[in-house]
Amino acid sequence: MSAPSVLVLEAAWVSSLEPGPSVRPFIDGWAAHRGVGVCYRSFGSCAELAHWLRHFLASQTLRVAYLAAHGRAGSLHTPTSEIPLPKLAQTLAGSRRSRRVGKGIAFGACHLGAELEAFLFESRQKFDWALGYTEAIPWLGATVIDLLFLEYLFAGIALRPDDTRSDQSEEAEAATWLIGEHCRLADLMGLRLALSASLQPALRPPTSKWPTQTTQPVAHTMICS
Secondary structure (H helix, E strand, O other): OOOEEEEEEEOOOOOOOOOOOOOHHHHHHHHHHHOOEEEEEEOOOHHHHHHHHHHHHHOOOOOEEEEEOEEEOOEEEOOOOEEEHHHHHHHHHOOOOOOOOOOEEEEEOOOOHHHHHHHHHHOOOOOOEEEEEOOOOOHHHHHHHHHHHHHHHHHOOOOOOOOOOOOOOOHHHHHHHHHHHOHHHHHHHOEEEEEOOOOOOOOEOOOOOOOOOOOOOOOEEEEOO
16 A cells, blocks of 8 residues: 555544445545545544644655535534544644645545635645635535545546546545536535635635635635636
8 A cells, every 4th residue: 555645634524323324435445446545533632633643744655635514604523522623724834843845634524624725824825725614514425525626636637628538636626526526516516616815816806714814815716606
């Protein structure tokens, strides 16, 4: 197995001992098909999540951190904790680990898409990009969209008008193609990609709901229209 390129961080979806869903079987199937190395960790608190993300930022091989959890109005939720994105971002901003270029974070959670620019800003640009959804999202539908984003990012985009296919895609191209190809579903779920200020601006200017941000926005967004 190759060195891992994707870190999957998943919280428990149910607060009881009854069976609950997991993104792992879906990621496992895609990773085996594409030969992509994946590392899995679980989290239940802000401290645990920040711990794993610090290791992600310091890794020489990991490229994407994929977070799968419940989300509500700017916070991730586990059965035992609420993890506000401002708190997570500020915790990561204080990390002494050096940032490596080319890393992004995908939030597989409801209602976090409007917070992406603020998250990038408050974390001091530890990530080059952030992906998320502004609306309440169907679990399976969002998992499929997340998988397609990873597929386009790592394996390139098929079915181009000129019948060409690249070996891989930049995150902006992957998101643009995904939104265009599945516009109705992406529109319903509010799929968005925010880019760090150091990268090429995307389609629309950003917005932020965090009252703590007083400087000019530092990221740009893509959204289906």
